[in-house]
Amino acid sequence: MDFSEYKGIYVIGALVDGRIQKVTGELTGEARQLADALKETVNVVLIGEKLSDSADSLIPLGADHVYVLTHRLLSHYDGKAYQQVLARFLKEKKPDTVIFAATPFGRDLAPRTAAELVCGVTADVTELSADQEKRLVIWSRPAMDGNIMADIVSPLYRPQVGTVRPGIFKYPEADDSRRGTVEEVPVSLSSDDLGTILKSIIRGEKDENPVETAKIIVAGGRGFHNREEWERVHELADLLGAAVGCSRPVSELGWEPHSRQIGQTGKGVSPRVYIALGISGAMQHMCAVNADIVIAVNKDAKAPIMEMADYAVVADLKEFMPLLIEKIKEWKAEKQA
Numbered sequence: 001m002d003f004s005e006y007k008g009i010y011v012i013g014a015l016v017d018g019r020i021q022k023v024t025g026e027l028t029g030e031a032r033q034l035a036d037a038l039k040e041t042v043n044v045v046l047i048g049e050k051l052s053d054s055a056d057s058l059i060p061l062g063a064d065h066v067y068v069l070t071h072r073l074l075s076h077y078d079g080k081a082y083q084q085v086l087a088r089f090l091k092e093k094k095p096d097t098v099i100f101a102a103t104p105f106g107r108d109l110a111p112r113t114a115a116e117l118v119c120g121v122t123a124d125v126t127e128l129s130a131d132q133e134k135r136l137v138i139w140s141r142p143a144m145d146g147n148i149m150a151d152i153v154s155p156l157y158r159p160q161v162g163t164v165r166p167g168i169f170k171y172p173e174a175d176d177s178r179r180g181t182v183e184e185v186p187v188s189l190s191s192d193d194l195g196t197i198l199k200s201i202i203r204g205e206k207d208e209n210p211v212e213t214a215k216i217i218v219a220g221g222r223g224f225h226n227r228e229e230w231e232r233v234h235e236l237a238d239l240l241g242a243a244v245g246c247s248r249p250v251s252e253l254g255w256e257p258h259s260r261q262i263g264q265t266g267k268g269v270s271p272r273v274y275i276a277l278g279i280s281g282a283m284q285h286m287c288a289v290n291a292d293i294v295i296a297v298n299k300d301a302k303a304p305i306m307e308m309a310d311y312a313v314v315a316d317l318k319e320f321m322p323l324l325i326e327k328i329k330e331w332k333a334e335k336q337a
């Protein structure tokens with residue numbers, strides 16, 4: 001295989017109701033860093049029915065070229081049709097690397113497309129880096145039940161393909177001095193190309209303060225021993241204007257919906273501040289946390305989270321939570337007076 005024919009890092013963005021999903025920006029910023037290390041270009045591919053956001057908004061985030069593949073039959077995700085459109089485009093472009101978001105659609109589209117391009121996929125990646133000498137992308141992800149981080153490389157085939165967890169990488173700062181191009185790519189499709197017939201859409205309840213976009217997250221774990229104690233997490237989060245997150249045992253107990261579970265089998269998050277209350281710091285949890293500041297409260301000074309935290313408080317939550325909440329209330333009242 002002649003690798004010199006394969007060029008450019010391609011981020012496969014997706015449109016939902018015409019809007020560019022936030023993860024597309026996160027991956028564009030991360031692709032920019034890889035591209036700078038590997039001396040490649042960043043290309044974003046947008047697929048959907050029509051675009052209501054502006055495609056060139058991705059250029060300040062790191063894209064060199066944005067390709068817009070729109071067609072009325074692409075209004076909703078259809079694996080068969082999206083695969084056909086994308087594989088045709090990528091076969092022509094011959095990318096060096098293709099990055100999908102590990103959303104439900106991306107997780108379906110990546111292996112379908114890779115099968116057509118005859119290459120593998122590294123799924124659910126949580127860290128990306130580059131081996132400049134060997135010109136390889138290093139895809140890192142939890143492995144062996146999450147007990148180790150595995151670095152996966154693709155030295156024998158092109159393109160290198162992976163799906164990357166949404167929410168883990170920071171949304172990049174816009175650089176308005178960047179220049180790039182936007183190109184509409186003609187798409188031909190007929191209804192025979194669709195694999196599904198969409199009868200209706202049932203939308204789930206909207207989370208007003210989702211963990212994926214929160215600047216502050218108050219997350220709790222097994223250190224809370226009953227529902228009454230757990231309510232303190234909500235009280236603290238409300239006071240701080242934070243989102244509530246949790247570890248897996250808490251969502252398994254039904255104290256929080258799965259949409260608030262953070263970790264390998266939950267959401268990826270990148271807040272400014274992550275407050276981990278009674279969470280041990282298992283890799284399956286922390287692999288999905290990319291916070292500027294981690295504050296941990298745990299009664300065990302040797303819990304793994306205490307090593308990872310910027311501020312580690314050794315305390316029993318039963319005593320600590322009421323005191324902290326009272327102090328914050330006092331401080332807020334003083335500020336208002």
Ligand SMILES: Cc1cc2nc3c(=O)[nH]c(=O)nc-3n(C[C@H](O)[C@H](O)[C@H](O)COP(=O)(O)OP(=O)(O)OC[C@H]3O[C@@H](n4cnc5c(N)ncnc54)[C@H](O)[C@@H]3O)c2cc1C
Binds near residue numbers: 220262266283298318
């Ligand atoms: C394939 C796989 C996927 C997984 N995916 C996820 C995932 O997505 N998210 C996730 O969170 N986990 C996940 N897990 C589970 C993970 O391995 C851990 O078991 C889990 O994160 C532990 O949750 P915890 O920290 O709340 O509980 P524990 O590990 O039980 O820790 C509780 C902590 O609370 C402290 N504590 C107890 N009482 C108090 C108190 N009164 N005051 C202060 N501190 C106290 C303890 O010292 C301890 O450190 C996964 C596991 C596997 C195998």
